[in-house]
Amino acid sequence: MADKTLDGGQWTGCAVMFLQSLFPGVNLLSLYKDQQKKFNIFKVIKLTLIDSAGGLGGYEILKVHDAEPFLGVEVKFVDVAACQQFLESYSSGAVRQSLCQHACRLLALPQEFSVRIQLKASTHILDLCLDNLNICLQHIHLSQPERLRDEEIDRLEQQLQNQALGPTHQPIVVQQEESPVPSNCFKFQNRVFEDRMLSPADIQCFSNGVGRQWRNVGRALGKSCRALKGPAIDNLAYEYEREGLYEQAYQLLSRFIQAEGRAAKLSRLVRALEDSKLTSLAENILDIQPRE
Known part of the structure:
Protein backbone atom coordinates (compact mmCIF):
# COMPACT_ATOMS: atom_id res chain seq x y z
CA MET A 1 0.00 0.00 0.00
CA ALA A 2 1.15 3.51 -0.70
CA ASP A 3 1.55 6.01 2.09
CA LYS A 4 -1.20 8.53 2.64
CA THR A 5 1.13 11.23 1.31
CA LEU A 6 4.37 11.20 -0.58
CA ASP A 7 5.70 14.52 0.70
CA GLY A 8 4.09 14.99 4.10
CA GLY A 9 1.28 17.22 2.82
CA GLN A 10 -2.16 16.66 1.40
CA TRP A 11 -1.96 14.06 -1.37
CA THR A 12 -2.97 15.28 -4.82
CA GLY A 13 -2.00 14.33 -8.33
CA CYS A 14 -3.08 14.46 -11.93
CA ALA A 15 -3.37 11.94 -14.76
CA VAL A 16 -4.75 12.10 -18.29
CA MET A 17 -6.64 9.30 -20.02
CA PHE A 18 -6.46 9.31 -23.81
CA LEU A 19 -9.43 7.52 -25.36
CA GLN A 20 -9.77 6.31 -28.94
CA SER A 21 -12.52 4.14 -30.39
CA LEU A 22 -11.35 1.01 -32.21
CA PHE A 23 -14.80 0.45 -33.70
CA PRO A 24 -15.31 1.56 -37.33
CA GLY A 25 -17.50 4.62 -37.69
CA VAL A 26 -17.35 5.64 -34.03
CA ASN A 27 -15.17 8.64 -33.14
CA LEU A 28 -15.30 9.60 -29.46
CA LEU A 29 -13.72 13.00 -30.08
CA SER A 30 -16.32 13.86 -32.73
CA LEU A 31 -19.14 12.64 -30.48
CA TYR A 32 -17.93 14.86 -27.63
CA LYS A 33 -17.80 17.88 -29.94
CA ASP A 34 -21.43 17.21 -30.92
CA GLN A 35 -23.54 19.29 -28.51
CA GLN A 36 -26.36 16.74 -28.73
CA LYS A 37 -24.10 13.87 -27.63
CA LYS A 38 -21.55 15.64 -25.40
CA PHE A 39 -23.45 14.92 -22.18
CA ASN A 40 -23.72 11.18 -22.81
CA ILE A 41 -19.98 10.96 -23.54
CA PHE A 42 -19.29 12.80 -20.29
CA LYS A 43 -21.66 10.49 -18.43
CA VAL A 44 -19.83 7.44 -19.81
CA ILE A 45 -16.54 8.85 -18.50
CA LYS A 46 -18.03 9.77 -15.12
CA LEU A 47 -19.63 6.36 -14.56
CA THR A 48 -16.39 4.66 -15.55
CA LEU A 49 -14.51 6.65 -12.91
CA ILE A 50 -17.17 5.86 -10.31
CA ASP A 51 -16.74 2.17 -11.07
CA SER A 52 -12.95 2.18 -11.10
CA ALA A 53 -12.06 4.65 -8.32
CA GLY A 54 -14.45 3.23 -5.72
CA GLY A 55 -17.27 5.76 -5.69
CA LEU A 56 -17.99 9.45 -6.20
CA GLY A 57 -15.17 10.91 -4.10
CA GLY A 58 -11.40 11.16 -4.22
CA TYR A 59 -11.10 12.70 -7.69
CA GLU A 60 -12.60 15.21 -10.10
CA ILE A 61 -12.62 15.65 -13.84
CA LEU A 62 -10.84 18.90 -14.69
CA LYS A 63 -11.09 18.96 -18.46
CA VAL A 64 -12.16 16.90 -21.48
CA HIS A 65 -10.23 18.10 -24.51
CA ASP A 66 -9.20 17.51 -28.11
CA ALA A 67 -6.03 15.40 -28.33
CA GLU A 68 -6.52 14.28 -31.94
CA PRO A 69 -7.02 11.42 -32.64
CA PHE A 70 -7.72 10.88 -28.93
CA LEU A 71 -10.27 12.34 -26.55
CA GLY A 72 -8.26 13.53 -23.54
CA VAL A 73 -9.69 13.33 -20.02
CA GLU A 74 -7.72 15.14 -17.31
CA VAL A 75 -8.42 13.81 -13.82
CA LYS A 76 -7.26 15.30 -10.52
CA PHE A 77 -6.94 12.85 -7.63
CA VAL A 78 -7.22 14.18 -4.07
CA ASP A 79 -7.11 10.84 -2.28
CA VAL A 80 -4.29 8.32 -2.65
CA ALA A 81 -6.59 5.36 -1.97
CA ALA A 82 -8.95 6.36 -4.78
CA CYS A 83 -5.99 6.85 -7.11
CA GLN A 84 -4.54 3.47 -6.21
CA GLN A 85 -7.88 1.74 -6.75
CA PHE A 86 -8.18 3.43 -10.13
CA LEU A 87 -4.70 2.25 -11.10
CA GLU A 88 -5.50 -1.30 -10.04
CA SER A 89 -8.69 -1.19 -12.12
CA TYR A 90 -6.79 0.25 -15.07
CA SER A 91 -4.05 -2.35 -14.81
CA SER A 92 -6.56 -5.22 -14.71
CA GLY A 93 -8.47 -3.95 -17.75
CA ALA A 94 -11.56 -3.13 -15.68
CA VAL A 95 -11.48 0.56 -16.71
CA ARG A 96 -11.60 -0.35 -20.41
CA GLN A 97 -14.35 -2.91 -19.79
CA SER A 98 -16.45 -0.47 -17.77
CA LEU A 99 -16.05 2.30 -20.34
CA CYS A 100 -17.10 -0.01 -23.19
CA GLN A 101 -20.14 -1.25 -21.27
CA HIS A 102 -21.36 2.25 -20.39
CA ALA A 103 -20.71 3.46 -23.95
CA CYS A 104 -22.70 0.59 -25.45
CA ARG A 105 -25.61 1.36 -23.13
CA LEU A 106 -25.68 5.16 -23.26
CA LEU A 107 -24.61 5.64 -26.90
CA ALA A 108 -26.56 2.66 -28.30
CA LEU A 109 -23.40 1.09 -29.69
CA PRO A 110 -23.03 -2.58 -30.68
CA GLN A 111 -21.56 -5.00 -28.13
CA GLU A 112 -18.46 -5.33 -30.34
CA PHE A 113 -17.48 -1.75 -29.51
CA SER A 114 -13.96 -1.49 -28.09
CA VAL A 115 -11.66 1.34 -27.11
CA ARG A 116 -7.95 2.04 -26.81
CA ILE A 117 -6.84 3.83 -23.63
CA GLN A 118 -3.47 5.36 -22.81
CA LEU A 119 -2.71 6.79 -19.37
CA LYS A 120 -0.14 9.53 -18.84
CA ALA A 121 1.11 11.68 -15.97
CA SER A 122 2.98 14.67 -17.34
CA THR A 123 5.39 13.15 -19.89
CA HIS A 124 5.31 9.66 -18.33
CA ILE A 125 3.33 6.94 -20.09
CA LEU A 126 1.99 4.95 -17.15
CA ASP A 127 1.08 1.97 -19.32
CA LEU A 128 4.82 1.20 -19.41
CA CYS A 129 5.15 0.86 -15.62
CA LEU A 130 1.87 -0.74 -14.53
CA ASP A 131 3.82 -3.62 -12.99
CA ASN A 132 4.86 -1.16 -10.26
CA LEU A 133 1.82 0.83 -9.13
CA ASN A 134 3.83 2.76 -6.53
CA ILE A 135 5.91 4.24 -9.36
CA CYS A 136 2.68 5.18 -11.16
CA LEU A 137 1.39 6.83 -7.97
CA GLN A 138 4.58 8.86 -7.68
CA HIS A 139 4.36 10.03 -11.28
CA ASP A 154 -19.04 22.40 -14.17
CA ARG A 155 -22.10 22.59 -16.42
CA LEU A 156 -21.94 18.89 -17.29
CA GLU A 157 -21.53 17.89 -13.63
CA GLN A 158 -24.56 20.03 -12.73
CA GLN A 159 -26.57 18.49 -15.56
CA LEU A 160 -25.64 15.00 -14.32
CA GLN A 161 -26.64 15.89 -10.77
CA ASN A 162 -29.94 17.36 -11.94
CA GLN A 163 -30.66 14.20 -13.92
CA ALA A 164 -29.90 12.02 -10.90
CA LEU A 165 -31.86 14.06 -8.37
CA GLY A 166 -34.43 15.66 -10.65
CA PRO A 167 -38.14 15.30 -11.26
CA THR A 168 -37.97 11.52 -11.82
CA HIS A 169 -38.16 11.21 -8.03
CA GLN A 170 -41.48 13.00 -7.85
CA PRO A 171 -44.57 10.83 -7.46
CA ILE A 172 -47.12 10.78 -10.24
CA VAL A 173 -50.57 11.55 -8.89
CA VAL A 174 -53.01 8.71 -9.47
CA GLN A 175 -56.54 10.04 -9.94
CA GLN A 176 -58.29 6.76 -9.28
CA GLU A 177 -57.02 3.82 -7.29
CA GLU A 178 -58.31 1.39 -9.86
CA SER A 179 -56.34 3.05 -12.66
CA PRO A 180 -53.71 0.65 -14.01
CA VAL A 181 -50.07 1.47 -13.34
CA PRO A 182 -48.33 2.47 -16.61
CA SER A 183 -45.74 0.04 -17.89
CA ASN A 184 -42.91 2.53 -17.29
CA CYS A 185 -43.94 3.12 -13.66
CA PHE A 186 -44.18 1.23 -10.39
CA LYS A 187 -46.22 1.54 -7.23
CA PHE A 188 -44.86 2.10 -3.73
CA GLN A 189 -46.93 3.01 -0.66
CA ASN A 190 -50.01 3.68 -2.82
CA ARG A 191 -48.10 6.16 -4.95
CA VAL A 192 -46.88 5.72 -8.49
CA PHE A 193 -43.29 6.52 -9.46
CA GLU A 194 -41.68 6.62 -12.85
CA ASP A 195 -39.30 3.70 -13.29
CA ARG A 196 -35.77 4.24 -14.59
CA MET A 197 -32.28 2.87 -14.38
CA LEU A 198 -30.44 3.25 -11.10
CA SER A 199 -28.44 6.48 -10.94
CA PRO A 200 -25.16 7.35 -9.15
CA ALA A 201 -27.24 9.26 -6.58
CA ASP A 202 -29.33 6.12 -5.89
CA ILE A 203 -26.17 4.07 -5.40
CA GLN A 204 -24.70 6.64 -3.02
CA CYS A 205 -27.90 6.93 -0.98
CA PHE A 206 -28.20 3.14 -0.74
CA SER A 207 -24.54 2.65 0.19
CA ASN A 208 -24.70 5.34 2.88
CA GLY A 209 -27.88 4.02 4.48
CA VAL A 210 -28.09 0.24 4.17
CA GLY A 211 -25.35 -0.71 6.64
CA ARG A 212 -25.03 -4.41 7.45
CA GLN A 213 -28.34 -5.16 5.76
CA TRP A 214 -26.75 -4.95 2.32
CA ARG A 215 -26.43 -8.74 2.23
CA ASN A 216 -30.18 -9.19 2.73
CA VAL A 217 -30.88 -6.73 -0.07
CA GLY A 218 -28.36 -8.57 -2.25
CA ARG A 219 -30.10 -11.90 -1.67
CA ALA A 220 -33.45 -10.28 -2.49
CA LEU A 221 -32.01 -8.90 -5.74
CA GLY A 222 -30.47 -12.31 -6.38
CA LYS A 223 -33.91 -13.87 -6.76
CA SER A 224 -34.05 -12.32 -10.24
CA CYS A 225 -30.34 -11.65 -10.94
CA ARG A 226 -28.12 -14.60 -11.78
CA ALA A 227 -24.94 -12.66 -10.99
CA LEU A 228 -25.99 -12.36 -7.34
CA LYS A 229 -26.99 -15.99 -6.82
CA GLY A 230 -25.07 -18.70 -4.98
CA PRO A 231 -21.87 -17.58 -3.23
CA ALA A 232 -21.76 -14.18 -4.99
CA ILE A 233 -22.87 -12.20 -1.90
CA ASP A 234 -20.38 -13.90 0.42
CA ASN A 235 -17.64 -13.41 -2.17
CA LEU A 236 -18.39 -9.67 -2.31
CA ALA A 237 -18.30 -9.46 1.49
CA TYR A 238 -14.91 -11.18 1.58
CA GLU A 239 -13.42 -9.25 -1.32
CA TYR A 240 -14.32 -5.81 0.06
CA GLU A 241 -14.18 -6.54 3.79
CA ARG A 242 -11.28 -4.15 4.37
CA GLU A 243 -13.02 -1.30 2.56
CA GLY A 244 -16.04 -1.42 4.88
CA LEU A 245 -19.82 -1.54 4.60
CA TYR A 246 -20.20 1.42 2.22
CA GLU A 247 -17.92 -0.15 -0.36
CA GLN A 248 -19.54 -3.58 0.01
CA ALA A 249 -22.98 -2.06 -0.60
CA TYR A 250 -21.66 0.05 -3.48
CA GLN A 251 -20.08 -2.96 -5.16
CA LEU A 252 -23.32 -4.93 -4.74
CA LEU A 253 -25.29 -2.44 -6.83
CA SER A 254 -22.40 -2.03 -9.26
CA ARG A 255 -22.41 -5.80 -9.83
CA PHE A 256 -26.20 -5.71 -10.25
CA ILE A 257 -26.02 -2.89 -12.81
CA GLN A 258 -23.14 -4.52 -14.67
CA ALA A 259 -25.05 -7.80 -14.94
CA GLU A 260 -28.51 -6.45 -15.70
CA GLY A 261 -27.73 -3.41 -17.86
CA ARG A 262 -30.89 -1.51 -18.79
CA ALA A 263 -32.95 -3.89 -16.66
CA ALA A 264 -31.27 -2.62 -13.47
CA LYS A 265 -34.31 -0.53 -12.62
CA LEU A 266 -35.23 1.52 -9.57
CA SER A 267 -38.34 -0.61 -9.03
CA ARG A 268 -36.25 -3.75 -8.51
CA LEU A 269 -34.15 -2.09 -5.81
CA VAL A 270 -37.25 -0.71 -4.07
CA ARG A 271 -38.83 -4.19 -4.11
CA ALA A 272 -35.68 -5.70 -2.63
CA LEU A 273 -35.66 -3.04 0.10
CA GLU A 274 -39.29 -3.81 0.91
CA ASP A 275 -38.50 -7.54 1.08
CA SER A 276 -35.66 -6.70 3.47
CA LYS A 277 -37.95 -4.51 5.65
CA LEU A 278 -35.97 -1.37 4.75
CA THR A 279 -38.87 0.80 3.61
CA SER A 280 -37.39 3.93 5.21
CA LEU A 281 -34.31 3.60 3.01
CA ALA A 282 -36.56 3.16 -0.03
CA GLU A 283 -38.35 6.38 0.99
CA ASN A 284 -34.99 8.19 1.19
CA ILE A 285 -33.99 7.00 -2.28
CA LEU A 286 -37.35 8.07 -3.69
CA ASP A 287 -37.11 11.38 -1.79
CA ILE A 288 -40.48 10.86 -0.12
CA GLN A 289 -41.03 13.58 2.44
CA PRO A 290 -42.69 12.61 5.76
CA ARG A 291 -46.35 13.53 5.94
CA GLU A 292 -47.35 16.12 8.48
Missing part, protein backbone atom coordinates in the same frame (compact mmCIF):
# COMPACT_ATOMS: atom_id res chain seq x y z
CA ILE A 140 0.72 11.07 -10.75
CA HIS A 141 1.58 12.83 -7.49
CA LEU A 142 4.41 14.75 -9.13
CA SER A 143 2.10 15.76 -12.00
CA GLN A 144 0.16 18.51 -10.28
CA PRO A 145 -2.84 20.04 -12.11
CA GLU A 146 -2.11 23.31 -13.86
CA ARG A 147 -5.70 24.51 -14.09
CA LEU A 148 -8.99 24.71 -12.25
CA ARG A 149 -11.94 22.72 -13.51
CA ASP A 150 -13.32 23.97 -16.83
CA GLU A 151 -16.63 25.80 -16.78
CA GLU A 152 -17.90 23.28 -19.33
CA ILE A 153 -17.21 20.44 -16.89
Whole structure:
Protein backbone atom coordinates (compact mmCIF):
# COMPACT_ATOMS: atom_id res chain seq x y z
CA MET A 1 0.00 0.00 0.00
CA ALA A 2 1.15 3.51 -0.70
CA ASP A 3 1.55 6.01 2.09
CA LYS A 4 -1.20 8.53 2.64
CA THR A 5 1.13 11.23 1.31
CA LEU A 6 4.37 11.20 -0.58
CA ASP A 7 5.70 14.52 0.70
CA GLY A 8 4.09 14.99 4.10
CA GLY A 9 1.28 17.22 2.82
CA GLN A 10 -2.16 16.66 1.40
CA TRP A 11 -1.96 14.06 -1.37
CA THR A 12 -2.97 15.28 -4.82
CA GLY A 13 -2.00 14.33 -8.33
CA CYS A 14 -3.08 14.46 -11.93
CA ALA A 15 -3.37 11.94 -14.76
CA VAL A 16 -4.75 12.10 -18.29
CA MET A 17 -6.64 9.30 -20.02
CA PHE A 18 -6.46 9.31 -23.81
CA LEU A 19 -9.43 7.52 -25.36
CA GLN A 20 -9.77 6.31 -28.94
CA SER A 21 -12.52 4.14 -30.39
CA LEU A 22 -11.35 1.01 -32.21
CA PHE A 23 -14.80 0.45 -33.70
CA PRO A 24 -15.31 1.56 -37.33
CA GLY A 25 -17.50 4.62 -37.69
CA VAL A 26 -17.35 5.64 -34.03
CA ASN A 27 -15.17 8.64 -33.14
CA LEU A 28 -15.30 9.60 -29.46
CA LEU A 29 -13.72 13.00 -30.08
CA SER A 30 -16.32 13.86 -32.73
CA LEU A 31 -19.14 12.64 -30.48
CA TYR A 32 -17.93 14.86 -27.63
CA LYS A 33 -17.80 17.88 -29.94
CA ASP A 34 -21.43 17.21 -30.92
CA GLN A 35 -23.54 19.29 -28.51
CA GLN A 36 -26.36 16.74 -28.73
CA LYS A 37 -24.10 13.87 -27.63
CA LYS A 38 -21.55 15.64 -25.40
CA PHE A 39 -23.45 14.92 -22.18
CA ASN A 40 -23.72 11.18 -22.81
CA ILE A 41 -19.98 10.96 -23.54
CA PHE A 42 -19.29 12.80 -20.29
CA LYS A 43 -21.66 10.49 -18.43
CA VAL A 44 -19.83 7.44 -19.81
CA ILE A 45 -16.54 8.85 -18.50
CA LYS A 46 -18.03 9.77 -15.12
CA LEU A 47 -19.63 6.36 -14.56
CA THR A 48 -16.39 4.66 -15.55
CA LEU A 49 -14.51 6.65 -12.91
CA ILE A 50 -17.17 5.86 -10.31
CA ASP A 51 -16.74 2.17 -11.07
CA SER A 52 -12.95 2.18 -11.10
CA ALA A 53 -12.06 4.65 -8.32
CA GLY A 54 -14.45 3.23 -5.72
CA GLY A 55 -17.27 5.76 -5.69
CA LEU A 56 -17.99 9.45 -6.20
CA GLY A 57 -15.17 10.91 -4.10
CA GLY A 58 -11.40 11.16 -4.22
CA TYR A 59 -11.10 12.70 -7.69
CA GLU A 60 -12.60 15.21 -10.10
CA ILE A 61 -12.62 15.65 -13.84
CA LEU A 62 -10.84 18.90 -14.69
CA LYS A 63 -11.09 18.96 -18.46
CA VAL A 64 -12.16 16.90 -21.48
CA HIS A 65 -10.23 18.10 -24.51
CA ASP A 66 -9.20 17.51 -28.11
CA ALA A 67 -6.03 15.40 -28.33
CA GLU A 68 -6.52 14.28 -31.94
CA PRO A 69 -7.02 11.42 -32.64
CA PHE A 70 -7.72 10.88 -28.93
CA LEU A 71 -10.27 12.34 -26.55
CA GLY A 72 -8.26 13.53 -23.54
CA VAL A 73 -9.69 13.33 -20.02
CA GLU A 74 -7.72 15.14 -17.31
CA VAL A 75 -8.42 13.81 -13.82
CA LYS A 76 -7.26 15.30 -10.52
CA PHE A 77 -6.94 12.85 -7.63
CA VAL A 78 -7.22 14.18 -4.07
CA ASP A 79 -7.11 10.84 -2.28
CA VAL A 80 -4.29 8.32 -2.65
CA ALA A 81 -6.59 5.36 -1.97
CA ALA A 82 -8.95 6.36 -4.78
CA CYS A 83 -5.99 6.85 -7.11
CA GLN A 84 -4.54 3.47 -6.21
CA GLN A 85 -7.88 1.74 -6.75
CA PHE A 86 -8.18 3.43 -10.13
CA LEU A 87 -4.70 2.25 -11.10
CA GLU A 88 -5.50 -1.30 -10.04
CA SER A 89 -8.69 -1.19 -12.12
CA TYR A 90 -6.79 0.25 -15.07
CA SER A 91 -4.05 -2.35 -14.81
CA SER A 92 -6.56 -5.22 -14.71
CA GLY A 93 -8.47 -3.95 -17.75
CA ALA A 94 -11.56 -3.13 -15.68
CA VAL A 95 -11.48 0.56 -16.71
CA ARG A 96 -11.60 -0.35 -20.41
CA GLN A 97 -14.35 -2.91 -19.79
CA SER A 98 -16.45 -0.47 -17.77
CA LEU A 99 -16.05 2.30 -20.34
CA CYS A 100 -17.10 -0.01 -23.19
CA GLN A 101 -20.14 -1.25 -21.27
CA HIS A 102 -21.36 2.25 -20.39
CA ALA A 103 -20.71 3.46 -23.95
CA CYS A 104 -22.70 0.59 -25.45
CA ARG A 105 -25.61 1.36 -23.13
CA LEU A 106 -25.68 5.16 -23.26
CA LEU A 107 -24.61 5.64 -26.90
CA ALA A 108 -26.56 2.66 -28.30
CA LEU A 109 -23.40 1.09 -29.69
CA PRO A 110 -23.03 -2.58 -30.68
CA GLN A 111 -21.56 -5.00 -28.13
CA GLU A 112 -18.46 -5.33 -30.34
CA PHE A 113 -17.48 -1.75 -29.51
CA SER A 114 -13.96 -1.49 -28.09
CA VAL A 115 -11.66 1.34 -27.11
CA ARG A 116 -7.95 2.04 -26.81
CA ILE A 117 -6.84 3.83 -23.63
CA GLN A 118 -3.47 5.36 -22.81
CA LEU A 119 -2.71 6.79 -19.37
CA LYS A 120 -0.14 9.53 -18.84
CA ALA A 121 1.11 11.68 -15.97
CA SER A 122 2.98 14.67 -17.34
CA THR A 123 5.39 13.15 -19.89
CA HIS A 124 5.31 9.66 -18.33
CA ILE A 125 3.33 6.94 -20.09
CA LEU A 126 1.99 4.95 -17.15
CA ASP A 127 1.08 1.97 -19.32
CA LEU A 128 4.82 1.20 -19.41
CA CYS A 129 5.15 0.86 -15.62
CA LEU A 130 1.87 -0.74 -14.53
CA ASP A 131 3.82 -3.62 -12.99
CA ASN A 132 4.86 -1.16 -10.26
CA LEU A 133 1.82 0.83 -9.13
CA ASN A 134 3.83 2.76 -6.53
CA ILE A 135 5.91 4.24 -9.36
CA CYS A 136 2.68 5.18 -11.16
CA LEU A 137 1.39 6.83 -7.97
CA GLN A 138 4.58 8.86 -7.68
CA HIS A 139 4.36 10.03 -11.28
CA ILE A 140 0.72 11.07 -10.75
CA HIS A 141 1.58 12.83 -7.49
CA LEU A 142 4.41 14.75 -9.13
CA SER A 143 2.10 15.76 -12.00
CA GLN A 144 0.16 18.51 -10.28
CA PRO A 145 -2.84 20.04 -12.11
CA GLU A 146 -2.11 23.31 -13.86
CA ARG A 147 -5.70 24.51 -14.09
CA LEU A 148 -8.99 24.71 -12.25
CA ARG A 149 -11.94 22.72 -13.51
CA ASP A 150 -13.32 23.97 -16.83
CA GLU A 151 -16.63 25.80 -16.78
CA GLU A 152 -17.90 23.28 -19.33
CA ILE A 153 -17.21 20.44 -16.89
CA ASP A 154 -19.04 22.40 -14.17
CA ARG A 155 -22.10 22.59 -16.42
CA LEU A 156 -21.94 18.89 -17.29
CA GLU A 157 -21.53 17.89 -13.63
CA GLN A 158 -24.56 20.03 -12.73
CA GLN A 159 -26.57 18.49 -15.56
CA LEU A 160 -25.64 15.00 -14.32
CA GLN A 161 -26.64 15.89 -10.77
CA ASN A 162 -29.94 17.36 -11.94
CA GLN A 163 -30.66 14.20 -13.92
CA ALA A 164 -29.90 12.02 -10.90
CA LEU A 165 -31.86 14.06 -8.37
CA GLY A 166 -34.43 15.66 -10.65
CA PRO A 167 -38.14 15.30 -11.26
CA THR A 168 -37.97 11.52 -11.82
CA HIS A 169 -38.16 11.21 -8.03
CA GLN A 170 -41.48 13.00 -7.85
CA PRO A 171 -44.57 10.83 -7.46
CA ILE A 172 -47.12 10.78 -10.24
CA VAL A 173 -50.57 11.55 -8.89
CA VAL A 174 -53.01 8.71 -9.47
CA GLN A 175 -56.54 10.04 -9.94
CA GLN A 176 -58.29 6.76 -9.28
CA GLU A 177 -57.02 3.82 -7.29
CA GLU A 178 -58.31 1.39 -9.86
CA SER A 179 -56.34 3.05 -12.66
CA PRO A 180 -53.71 0.65 -14.01
CA VAL A 181 -50.07 1.47 -13.34
CA PRO A 182 -48.33 2.47 -16.61
CA SER A 183 -45.74 0.04 -17.89
CA ASN A 184 -42.91 2.53 -17.29
CA CYS A 185 -43.94 3.12 -13.66
CA PHE A 186 -44.18 1.23 -10.39
CA LYS A 187 -46.22 1.54 -7.23
CA PHE A 188 -44.86 2.10 -3.73
CA GLN A 189 -46.93 3.01 -0.66
CA ASN A 190 -50.01 3.68 -2.82
CA ARG A 191 -48.10 6.16 -4.95
CA VAL A 192 -46.88 5.72 -8.49
CA PHE A 193 -43.29 6.52 -9.46
CA GLU A 194 -41.68 6.62 -12.85
CA ASP A 195 -39.30 3.70 -13.29
CA ARG A 196 -35.77 4.24 -14.59
CA MET A 197 -32.28 2.87 -14.38
CA LEU A 198 -30.44 3.25 -11.10
CA SER A 199 -28.44 6.48 -10.94
CA PRO A 200 -25.16 7.35 -9.15
CA ALA A 201 -27.24 9.26 -6.58
CA ASP A 202 -29.33 6.12 -5.89
CA ILE A 203 -26.17 4.07 -5.40
CA GLN A 204 -24.70 6.64 -3.02
CA CYS A 205 -27.90 6.93 -0.98
CA PHE A 206 -28.20 3.14 -0.74
CA SER A 207 -24.54 2.65 0.19
CA ASN A 208 -24.70 5.34 2.88
CA GLY A 209 -27.88 4.02 4.48
CA VAL A 210 -28.09 0.24 4.17
CA GLY A 211 -25.35 -0.71 6.64
CA ARG A 212 -25.03 -4.41 7.45
CA GLN A 213 -28.34 -5.16 5.76
CA TRP A 214 -26.75 -4.95 2.32
CA ARG A 215 -26.43 -8.74 2.23
CA ASN A 216 -30.18 -9.19 2.73
CA VAL A 217 -30.88 -6.73 -0.07
CA GLY A 218 -28.36 -8.57 -2.25
CA ARG A 219 -30.10 -11.90 -1.67
CA ALA A 220 -33.45 -10.28 -2.49
CA LEU A 221 -32.01 -8.90 -5.74
CA GLY A 222 -30.47 -12.31 -6.38
CA LYS A 223 -33.91 -13.87 -6.76
CA SER A 224 -34.05 -12.32 -10.24
CA CYS A 225 -30.34 -11.65 -10.94
CA ARG A 226 -28.12 -14.60 -11.78
CA ALA A 227 -24.94 -12.66 -10.99
CA LEU A 228 -25.99 -12.36 -7.34
CA LYS A 229 -26.99 -15.99 -6.82
CA GLY A 230 -25.07 -18.70 -4.98
CA PRO A 231 -21.87 -17.58 -3.23
CA ALA A 232 -21.76 -14.18 -4.99
CA ILE A 233 -22.87 -12.20 -1.90
CA ASP A 234 -20.38 -13.90 0.42
CA ASN A 235 -17.64 -13.41 -2.17
CA LEU A 236 -18.39 -9.67 -2.31
CA ALA A 237 -18.30 -9.46 1.49
CA TYR A 238 -14.91 -11.18 1.58
CA GLU A 239 -13.42 -9.25 -1.32
CA TYR A 240 -14.32 -5.81 0.06
CA GLU A 241 -14.18 -6.54 3.79
CA ARG A 242 -11.28 -4.15 4.37
CA GLU A 243 -13.02 -1.30 2.56
CA GLY A 244 -16.04 -1.42 4.88
CA LEU A 245 -19.82 -1.54 4.60
CA TYR A 246 -20.20 1.42 2.22
CA GLU A 247 -17.92 -0.15 -0.36
CA GLN A 248 -19.54 -3.58 0.01
CA ALA A 249 -22.98 -2.06 -0.60
CA TYR A 250 -21.66 0.05 -3.48
CA GLN A 251 -20.08 -2.96 -5.16
CA LEU A 252 -23.32 -4.93 -4.74
CA LEU A 253 -25.29 -2.44 -6.83
CA SER A 254 -22.40 -2.03 -9.26
CA ARG A 255 -22.41 -5.80 -9.83
CA PHE A 256 -26.20 -5.71 -10.25
CA ILE A 257 -26.02 -2.89 -12.81
CA GLN A 258 -23.14 -4.52 -14.67
CA ALA A 259 -25.05 -7.80 -14.94
CA GLU A 260 -28.51 -6.45 -15.70
CA GLY A 261 -27.73 -3.41 -17.86
CA ARG A 262 -30.89 -1.51 -18.79
CA ALA A 263 -32.95 -3.89 -16.66
CA ALA A 264 -31.27 -2.62 -13.47
CA LYS A 265 -34.31 -0.53 -12.62
CA LEU A 266 -35.23 1.52 -9.57
CA SER A 267 -38.34 -0.61 -9.03
CA ARG A 268 -36.25 -3.75 -8.51
CA LEU A 269 -34.15 -2.09 -5.81
CA VAL A 270 -37.25 -0.71 -4.07
CA ARG A 271 -38.83 -4.19 -4.11
CA ALA A 272 -35.68 -5.70 -2.63
CA LEU A 273 -35.66 -3.04 0.10
CA GLU A 274 -39.29 -3.81 0.91
CA ASP A 275 -38.50 -7.54 1.08
CA SER A 276 -35.66 -6.70 3.47
CA LYS A 277 -37.95 -4.51 5.65
CA LEU A 278 -35.97 -1.37 4.75
CA THR A 279 -38.87 0.80 3.61
CA SER A 280 -37.39 3.93 5.21
CA LEU A 281 -34.31 3.60 3.01
CA ALA A 282 -36.56 3.16 -0.03
CA GLU A 283 -38.35 6.38 0.99
CA ASN A 284 -34.99 8.19 1.19
CA ILE A 285 -33.99 7.00 -2.28
CA LEU A 286 -37.35 8.07 -3.69
CA ASP A 287 -37.11 11.38 -1.79
CA ILE A 288 -40.48 10.86 -0.12
CA GLN A 289 -41.03 13.58 2.44
CA PRO A 290 -42.69 12.61 5.76
CA ARG A 291 -46.35 13.53 5.94
CA GLU A 292 -47.35 16.12 8.48
